[in-house]
Amino acid sequence: MTHKISLTINGRPYSDEVEPRLLLIHYLRDVAGLTGPHIGCETSICGACTVMLNGRTVKACTMLAVQADGHSLTTIEGLAANGKLDPVQEAFWNEHGLQCGFCTPGMILAVKQLLADHPHPTDSEIRHGLDGNLCRCTGYQHIVNAVKAAAAKAGA
Amino acid sequence: MATVVAITKTAKPEPLVGKSIRRREDPRLITGTAVYLDDMKMPGMTHAVVVRSPHAAARIKSINAKPALDLPGVIAVFTGADVKHLGSVPCAASLPGLRVPFHHLLAQDRVYFSGHPVAVVVASDRYIARDAADLVEVDYEPSAAVADPEKALAAGAPAVHPEWPDNVAFNFHQDGGDIEAAFRDAEVVVKQRITSQRLIPTALETRGVLADWRAGEKSITLYSSTQIPHLMRTMVAGILGMNENKLRVITPEVGGGFGSKLNVYAEEALMAFISSKIDKPVKWVESRRENFQCTIHGRGHVDYFELAAKRDGTMLGLKLKLIQDIGAYHQLLTPAIPTLSVLMMPGLYKFKNIAADIVGAFTNAVPTDAYRGAGRPEATHGIERMVDILAAELKMDPVEIRLKNFVGNDEFPFATATGLSYDSGNYSAPLRLALQQVDYESLRREQVEARKAGRLMGIGISTYGEICAMGPSAALPAGGWESATVKVEPTGKVTVLTGASPHGQGEETTFAQIVADELGVDIDDVVVIHGDTSVVQYGIGTFGSRGTAVGGAALFEALQTLKAKVRKFGAMLLDASSVTLAGGECIDEATGKSVKFTEVAAAAYHAKKLPPNTEPGLVATHFWEPPNFTFPFGSHIVVTEVDRETGAIEIRRYIAVDDCGKIINPLLVAGQVHGGVAQGLGQALWEQAVYDDSGQLITGELTDYALPKAHFMPWIESSHTETPSPVNPLGVKGVGEAGTIGCSPAVVNSVVDALSPLGVRHIDMPLTPEKIWKLIEGGRA
Numbered sequence: 001m002t003h004k005i006s007l008t009i010n011g012r013p014y015s016d017e018v019e020p021r022l023l024l025i026h027y028l029r030d031v032a033g034l035t036g037p038h039i040g041c042e043t044s045i046c047g048a049c050t051v052m053l054n055g056r057t058v059k060a061c062t063m064l065a066v067q068a069d070g071h072s073l074t075t076i077e078g079l080a081a082n083g084k085l086d087p088v089q090e091a092f093w094n095e096h097g098l099q100c101g102f103c104t105p106g107m108i109l110a111v112k113q114l115l116a117d118h119p120h121p122t123d124s125e126i127r128h129g130l131d132g133n134l135c136r137c138t139g140y141q142h143i144v145n146a147v148k149a150a151a152a153k154a155g156a
Numbered sequence: 157m158a159t160v161v162a163i164t165k166t167a168k169p170e171p172l173v174g175k176s177i178r179r180r181e182d183p184r185l186i187t188g189t190a191v192y193l194d195d196m197k198m199p200g201m202t203h204a205v206v207v208r209s210p211h212a213a214a215r216i217k218s219i220n221a222k223p224a225l226d227l228p229g230v231i232a233v234f235t236g237a238d239v240k241h242l243g244s245v246p247c248a249a250s251l252p253g254l255r256v257p258f259h260h261l262l263a264q265d266r267v268y269f270s271g272h273p274v275a276v277v278v279a280s281d282r283y284i285a286r287d288a289a290d291l292v293e294v295d296y297e298p299s300a301a302v303a304d305p306e307k308a309l310a311a312g313a314p315a316v317h318p319e320w321p322d323n324v325a326f327n328f329h330q331d332g333g334d335i336e337a338a339f340r341d342a343e344v345v346v347k348q349r350i351t352s353q354r355l356i357p358t359a360l361e362t363r364g365v366l367a368d369w370r371a372g373e374k375s376i377t378l379y380s381s382t383q384i385p386h387l388m389r390t391m392v393a394g395i396l397g398m399n400e401n402k403l404r405v406i407t408p409e410v411g412g413g414f415g416s417k418l419n420v421y422a423e424e425a426l427m428a429f430i431s432s433k434i435d436k437p438v439k440w441v442e443s444r445r446e447n448f449q450c451t452i453h454g455r456g457h458v459d460y461f462e463l464a465a466k467r468d469g470t471m472l473g474l475k476l477k478l479i480q481d482i483g484a485y486h487q488l489l490t491p492a493i494p495t496l497s498v499l500m501m502p503g504l505y506k507f508k509n510i511a512a513d514i515v516g517a518f519t520n521a522v523p524t525d526a527y528r529g530a531g532r533p534e535a536t537h538g539i540e541r542m543v544d545i546l547a548a549e550l551k552m553d554p555v556e557i558r559l560k561n562f563v564g565n566d567e568f569p570f571a572t573a574t575g576l577s578y579d580s581g582n583y584s585a586p587l588r589l590a591l592q593q594v595d596y597e598s599l600r601r602e603q604v605e606a607r608k609a610g611r612l613m614g615i616g617i618s619t620y621g622e623i624c625a626m627g628p629s630a631a632l633p634a635g636g637w638e639s640a641t642v643k644v645e646p647t648g649k650v651t652v653l654t655g656a657s658p659h660g661q662g663e664e665t666t667f668a669q670i671v672a673d674e675l676g677v678d679i680d681d682v683v684v685i686h687g688d689t690s691v692v693q694y695g696i697g698t699f700g701s702r703g704t705a706v707g708g709a710a711l712f713e714a715l716q717t718l719k720a721k722v723r724k725f726g727a728m729l730l731d732a733s734s735v736t737l738a739g740g741e742c743i744d745e746a747t748g749k750s751v752k753f754t755e756v757a758a759a760a761y762h763a764k765k766l767p768p769n770t771e772p773g774l775v776a777t778h779f780w781e782p783p784n785f786t787f788p789f790g791s792h793i794v795v796t797e798v799d800r801e802t803g804a805i806e807i808r809r810y811i812a813v814d815d816c817g818k819i820i821n822p823l824l825v826a827g828q829v830h831g832g833v834a835q836g837l838g839q840a841l842w843e844q845a846v847y848d849d850s851g852q853l854i855t856g857e858l859t860d861y862a863l864p865k866a867h868f869m870p871w872i873e874s875s876h877t878e879t880p881s882p883v884n885p886l887g888v889k890g891v892g893e894a895g896t897i898g899c900s901p902a903v904v905n906s907v908v909d910a911l912s913p914l915g916v917r918h919i920d921m922p923l924t925p926e927k928i929w930k931l932i933e934g935g936r937a
Contacts, residue, residue, distance in 0.1 A: 019283070021283070022283075026282075026283075029194075029195070030282075034188070035188070035191070035192075035194075035195035036187070036188020036189070037188070038192065038194075038360075038361070038411070039194065039441075040360050040361070040362075040444065041444040041857070041858045042443060042444060043444065043857050043858055043859050045857075045858035045859055046360060046444075046858055048360060075188065076186075076187065076188030077187070077188045077189070079187075080187055085186070085187070089186040089187065092182070092186050093178050093179070093182045093183070093186055094178055096178065096179065096823045096824065096826070096827050098182065098185055098186065099412075099660035099661070099662070099827055099831065100359070100360065100361070100409075100410065100411045100412040100413075100659060100660030101181070101182070101184075101185030101186075101190055101409065101411070101660065102192065102359075102360040102361040102411030102412060103360050104185050104186055105186075105188045108186065123871075124867070126866070127865075127866040127867035127869070128866075128867045130865070130866040130867075131865055131866070131867060133866075134360065134858070134863055134865065135360070135866075136358055136359060136360050136412050136414070136831075136834075136835075136863065137360075137412055137660055137827075137831045138827055138830055138831050138834075139829075139830030139831045139832075139833055139834030139864075139869055139872065139895075140830075140834070140864075140865075140866040140869050141826075141830040141869070141871065141872055142826070142827055142830065143866065144866065
């Protein structure tokens with residue numbers, strides 16, 4: 001038994017027959033071929049699978065593909081426009097906000113959400129805003145710096 | 157005049173080594189285009205799921221795979237009988253009298269820990285494979301288990317391996333100097349039991365393997381998320397009984413390791429074997445639960461320390477009885493890890509008398525092995541706690557007692573009681589800098605006032621040393637050298653092949669910085685390749701803070717050989733007796749004439765004319781054998797405030813002054829320090845792997861295991877002193893583990909200091925609010 005779903009990912013239309021139990025993260029990675037979002041825990045704790053659904057972050061490991069039917073998704077692959085990095089991507093690069101890079105796609109989308117909610121975030125707002133995303137490499141300090149740099153650039 | 161102009165024109169550009177350069181790895185990582193193991197797909201690829209034991213100790217009475225095989229889409233099920241003839245999961249460490257259980261790829265008649273692999277289901281789809289795993293019927297007869305190392309060593313404990321009823325994996329003794337005399341001469345002896353709890357490394361990317369058998373060639377390409385591709389090739393070939401040159405190991409992007417991927421696991425050999433049996437590519441990706449249950453844990457110490465000293469604070473000798481929780485098996489380096497703790501026992505102090513006894517205890521748990529710091533955080537935590545306990549006993553300031561006992565600047569190289577030779581150091585420098593940054597004197601004054609007001613404020617210091625740049629080959633089972641090849645291509649572009657296999661540390665950048673400086677080429681013309689055994693010459697890997705300190709040294713030496721050859725071709729082209737290489741040109745100092753590096757490269761490959769006794773081409777390879785370890789050091793100071801009502805700990809200041817020798821890229825070094833401190837804080841305050849009495853891992857998911865989050869972390873004030881190492885030509889010491897090693901004792905010393913008015917002398921990690929609250933309540937009673 002499959003369901004047909006139609007959705008938009010990074011501005012492009014997708015239409016596929018999927019099992020009702022198929023997780024959104026597996027749809028994105030295995031069916032749509034977008035391997036930027038990662039699977040780190042399958043319990044919605046680590047946030048490596050974070051993508052945007054209609055402009056708000058969701059964890060694609062604990063959502064079904066059928067729940068995304070008719071909606072619009074953004075993954076890390078959709079951030080850079082015409083080869084130009086998003087300011088958050090640029091800030092992560094400049095500030096060394098990543099090491100192994102596995103959490104980074106989810107982390108960057110979480111930061112997009114954070115800056116949308118708090119264009120001039122305090123340190124505490126940054127750190128609590130990243131509550132749903134784990135990084136084991138950086139100790140978060142350079143990520144905090146990257147968020148500040150991206151916010152400063154957006155405000156400039 | 158022409159000469160002067162020519163030299164001015166070619167004056168060396170500003171060196172890149174020492175500069176904060178953003179990483180060349182990052183564009184693929186920040187755009188989601190990097191390829192990690194689970195991102196890989198192959199035509200006809202199948203998916204494997206491992207069926208694991210729910211029991212920590214049980215006899216397997218029977219396995220019925222038929223219901224799984226009947227599910228459409230299932231291709232095969234493999235059980236212990238299918239792999240009985242294959243080799244053991246390897247343990248490379250050797251110790252006298254070490255008991256090494258044969259570690260079959262799949263359980264035979266018994267299981268020894270919860271999560272023990274029992275069968276592998278292979279299907280056309282990952283969902284079908286997971287469904288089918290639930291259909292494999294395994295009939296177990298459970299028996300009593302023991303997961304606590306001290307309980308395992310007690311009389312009457314359940315035997316993990318029936319053939320060794322005492323659960324002793326090994327006994328190891330090391331001493332140096334005259335420990336009896338030290339304790340005879342002592343005016344004071346302090347004793348403390350100190351634990352270093354089991355931790356779960358938790359690389360954000362779990363392990364994964366993709367095996368691709370090529371029947372026509374009888375070869376296997378094994379993609380694995382590993383820190384050690386070459387060692388894996390040799391060892392997996394050994395397990396399977398195949399020629400290692402028929403096995404190619406490729407590491408795609410690796411999402412963190414921290415030691416947990418410095419290993420050869422059953423699944424790597426299993427997938428290679430299975431691919432050859434089903435004649436299709438097969439992929440296995442570990443779930444987070446499997447990662448917690450079945451990938452190595454770190455630490456797992458119970459340490460009994462006794463420190464002998466004079467009343468003036470002079471330390472005389474240290475005794476240690478170390479109980480190492482081994483787990484059910486030895487993984488690659490399991491029994492060697494606590495021996496590193498012994499080597500590190502004296503810390504930065506000059507006392508020359510030690511005695512250590514290690515007992516390795518088998519438990520019904522996943523094996524322990526190298527996790528960030530690997531034996532050295534445990535040792536440093538122990539000695540730095542003991543120094544504070546001694547200082548409290550003697551009513552001395554913890555700064556004063558450390559300064560009194562440090563190895564002096566004029567004593568290097570310093571021979572330790574454990575047989576090491578400390579390379580270089582200025583141990584008081586980072587401490588003094590950290591004290592100045594934190595404004596120690598005024599903090600102590602504030603503390604006096606705080607205590608009067610009933611506030612629990614603490615100041616904790618650690619002055620740590622570590623053993624890095626692993627290491628001389630004599631000290632590592634499979635060799636401790638590293639390799640590098642530098643190839644100048646015909647167009648003058650430079651390709652580096654490093655045997656180290658970085659996975660987030662940034663050597664694609666730091667190595668390119670070194671190449672750009674040495675050859676005078678544009679950093680954008682340099683590509684660093686690693687992690688493919690068919691492309692890169694044999695190497696050892698990235699662990700033990702060795703990437704730059706050993707791999708970088710190999711690169712530096714290869715560059716010197718290469719430069720000599722470049723100069724030969726340059727001299728030939730300029731018809732000069734000798735030339736210098738600078739700013740991307742070979743220059744004849746006598747005439748001022750020069751030839752571009754790119755022209756030299758072309759001439760070396762076109763080979764129309766060759767210098768005397770010179771082969772065409774511009775390639776150099778160097779296998780660099782380190783003459784010694786390096787010994788970074790530093791001082792961390794942590795200021796805490798403990799909430800009397802809740803037991804919560806607030807970190808007010810975190811000062812880290814680390815000396816990792818010469819710094820290639822300060823931005824990347826800061827990243828290593830921050831990440832290291834986060835893992836040290838994780839151990840000090842939050843993380844612990846907990847097994848219950850039946851051997852169930854009750855911290856089996858990220859929902860139950862407190863990995864540090866962004867808002868847990870204090871701001872880390874990181875700075876450095878820079879004492880070059882004489883061990884390698886770069887003067888670097890290594891920084892990967894420093895933050896972790898320096899952190900935990902500073903935090904615990906700080907909280908113990910805060911609670912000392914209540915009579916608290918020691919607290920075992922993690923310092924959870926519950927534990928602290930109970931101490932406060934007990935202190936009030």
